[in-house]
Amino acid sequence: MASRRLLRALTKTTPFLFRNSSSRRSLVVPPFSHANASSTKPASAIAQWPHLRYFSSDKHSDEDDNSEDDCGDDEEEDYEDDDDDDYVSASGGKKAYTAEEKEAEAADIGYRVVGPLQKEDDVFKPYEPVFAVVQIGSHQFKVSNGDSIFTERLKFCEVNDKLILNKVLLLGSASQTIVGRPIVPDASVHAVVEEHALDAKVIIFKKKRRKNYRRTKGHRQELTKLRITDIQGIEKPQNAIKPEKPSKPAKKEQEKVAVIA
Amino acid sequence: MKTLVRLEKVKSEERDSREVVAASDIFRAQVSGVCNLTIFMESHLPMFKEKNLQLEVVTELIRGQHPHLKGVYKNKSQRVICVKNMDPEDILLHATRLRNALGRKVVKLRTRHVTKHPSVQGTWTTAMKY
Numbered sequence: 001m002a003s004r005r006l007l008r009a010l011t012k013t014t015p016f017l018f019r020n021s022s023s024r025r026s027l028v029v030p031p032f033s034h035a036n037a038s039s040t041k042p043a044s045a046i047a048q049w050p051h052l053r054y055f056s057s058d059k060h061s062d063e064d065d066n067s068e069d070d071c072g073d074d075e076e077e078d079y080e081d082d083d084d085d086d087y088v089s090a091s092g093g094k095k096a097y098t099a100e101e102k103e104a105e106a107a108d109i110g111y112r113v114v115g116p117l118q119k120e121d122d123v124f125k126p127y128e129p130v131f132a133v134v135q136i137g138s139h140q141f142k143v144s145n146g147d148s149i150f151t152e153r154l155k156f157c158e159v160n161d162k163l164i165l166n167k168v169l170l171l172g173s174a175s176q177t178i179v180g181r182p183i184v185p186d187a188s189v190h191a192v193v194e195e196h197a198l199d200a201k202v203i204i205f206k207k208k209r210r211k212n213y214r215r216t217k218g219h220r221q222e223l224t225k226l227r228i229t230d231i232q233g234i235e236k237p238q239n240a241i242k243p244e245k246p247s248k249p250a251k252k253e254q255e256k257v258a259v260i261a
Numbered sequence: 262m263k264t265l266v267r268l269e270k271v272k273s274e275e276r277d278s279r280e281v282v283a284a285s286d287i288f289r290a291q292v293s294g295v296c297n298l299t300i301f302m303e304s305h306l307p308m309f310k311e312k313n314l315q316l317e318v319v320t321e322l323i324r325g326q327h328p329h330l331k332g333v334y335k336n337k338s339q340r341v342i343c344v345k346n347m348d349p350e351d352i353l354l355h356a357t358r359l360r361n362a363l364g365r366k367v368v369k370l371r372t373r374h375v376t377k378h379p380s381v382q383g384t385w386t387t388a389m390k391y
Contacts, residue, residue, distance in 0.1 A: 131381045139373070147376040159361050174382060196361035200369040223370075225363075 102156045109154070110136050110167035117160045117192055123229045132231045133170040134189050140169065143189060143228045153222035157193050163226065165189040171234040178234055187233025194225040298328040301349040309353065313360060330356055334364025 097105070106112060117123065124146075131144045136151045143149060157163060168187040171178040178184055199221040206215040302320065310318050330352070332340040340362070342355045383389070 127378055129378075129381045141374050143374070144376060144378055144381060146378070147374065149375075150370060150373040172381060177382075195363040196358075197363065198358070198367070200367050202369075 097156070106154075106156050107166065110134070110165055111154065111157075111191075112164045112166060113157045114162040114164055116158070117162055121162075123162070123190070123192060125230065128231070128236050130171070130173045130231050130234055130236050132168050132172070132187070132189050132233075134165045135167040135169055135183075136165060143231070145228060145231060147228045148194065149191075149226045149228065150223050151226060152224070153196060154193070154224045157224075159193055159195060161193045163191045163193065165191060168233065171231070173234055174237060176234060184233055189228060190230040190232070191226040191228050194227050196222070196224050199223050296328060297347055297349055298344055298352060301344075301352040305349055305353045305356075309356060316360065330359060332359035332362070332364070334362075336364050338364045338366070340364065 103112070126145075128145045131142055133140055133142050136149075136154075139151060141149050154163075166183075166188060168184045168189060169180045169182060171180075171184055171187055178187070180187070202219050202221075204215075204217040204219060206217075207213065306318065310316075327343050327345040330342045330344055332342075334340070340359060342359065344352045344355060347355075
């Protein structure tokens, strides 16, 4: 404050010093020891200052004050605009992923999109007594053939897409167990995307008692349902569980033959 | 005059996805009047139809009702979404959500892993010895 008063006095008494000043409004005011003395002797004070505070020429002190205020306001407005722009761009705009970025992000989460499921694909096999521990994102599941899994929404795949889950941590069968360090190389779990759906609504209720504060917010988590179709990387037992259907028609045929006879 | 949109969609809930792929999905949309839904009908619905040939999209005019999308699923359940005063992009988002869902009842998940064969090497018990 004292320095500002001093400068105002300077501009009034010695305006010639500020005529050739640049338009920049730097607020560098070097401190000086004898403030009281310099207020009465501006000439000696000027000699002590290495730098001068520059004002635009041909302006009164009031206008200088106003310009200072405007300068401060402009700076604040600029900061606010930047913040607003950043906020808008982060929340509103959808990032356009290239194919490589999609693959990279998907691989980071732990899956790879193979392609859409065709009608000719015979992907669904009967149950095999083999299991695997697979990681998707930050969640791990112990899966087997025919299981269904609910994970966080997987971005780059649509319904009826085939996926390969790469992060396999452990493989196991009735006779053998393969432990990964941390993942088993050359092991994969095949899955099909069944649906992308929203979970049931969860109401987040916040209250602070006796403080007149109450907030209610609803949230629905986006989920993806995967159907596990195949596990590769481990020897599967040869004696597969046979379904009971072929035995029933065979029995019926035998009964019919007996009746006819 | 109030406008109405109905979107009917049928999708299989069977485990066998062969049925999902081969299902004759029906996706109906009922629209009339001048509103954001008509803009959606003109701009986004043809593309939606092309991408989902397995769905039957039907548009109907029903007077006196708010514009809505109606999804009819193969498990005979229906899901209705009111799209009154929504932007065409939001309507497309809701239509895509209807299309992605299976039609099962929206219930809080009990487990994230549904299986019929929980154990391969045998369920552990305290009496088990290796």
